Amino acid sequence: MPSDDNLDNDDQKAVLVKVSNMSxxxxxxxxxxxxxxxxxxxxxxxxxxxxxxxxDLKFAGQIFHALLLQYVRSTDKAMYFKIGQKECRFSMLEFALITGLKCHKExxxxxxxxxxxxxxxxxxxxxxxxxxxxxxxxxxxxxxxxxxxxxxxxxxxxxxxxxxxxxxxxxxxxxxxxxxxxxxxxxxxxPWGRLSFEATMLSLKNTVQGEAKELVY
Known part of the structure; x- marks a missing residue:
């Protein structure tokens, strides 16, 4: 896990992105x-x-954008965000727990x-x-x-x-x-959950890594 100093530096990197919801x-x-x-x-x-x-299912674009501003790092299977002073993981496990969708292998x-x-x-x-x-x-x-x-x-x-x-x-x-x-x-x-998670991760990573100007979710 990175030090608090590294987290603070990453926190200062604003993610300039327009959040669009296609769902x-x-x-x-x-x-x-x-x-x-x-x-x-x-x-x-x-x-x-x-x-x-x-x-009352609604898309909270401002909250979603605020989360992106707390991006720390990513791996092949997960992304990490700074929430408070803790590094929180977003992986397929968390996605499955939140959505209740099947995420097993094809x-x-x-x-x-x-x-x-x-x-x-x-x-x-x-x-x-x-x-x-x-x-x-x-x-x-x-x-x-x-x-x-x-x-x-x-x-x-x-x-x-x-x-x-x-x-x-x-x-x-x-x-x-x-x-x-x-x-x-x-x-x-x-495993529709796996398909949805992979599409979400691709969009998120492209955004925070500067490969895209717009996040489509």
Missing amino acids: SLKALSLIKQRLTEQQYEVFKETCFGHFVYLQ HDLLVHEKDNADNICDVFMGGNHEFTQKQLQKTFSTAQSNDDTLMVKFAMLYFLESVLLGKEPKNKIDDLHIRLSDNFKEFNNY
């Missing part, structure tokens, strides 16, 4: 609006279900297997298997289906892309994520 924090409200009561109960039991119990996937003949692309996207974040959000905002499983799958994909990964509207949705959405079990077992 749609209203996604949970839209999911509740689009799903039937029965579908919403199913969604609560998915890998993202515990997020529905969060109240494994062989049966992404070619589907639960049934229908898939979300055919039912909701008009057969289009290549679509952007903006197209996904627009389509989900009016989506409805009597097939509870299909509707919940679509809601899970929407939550993943709109909240956990928070991409630019013009960015295309990863083909693996689309294919996984057609296998309810595999989608729920996938």
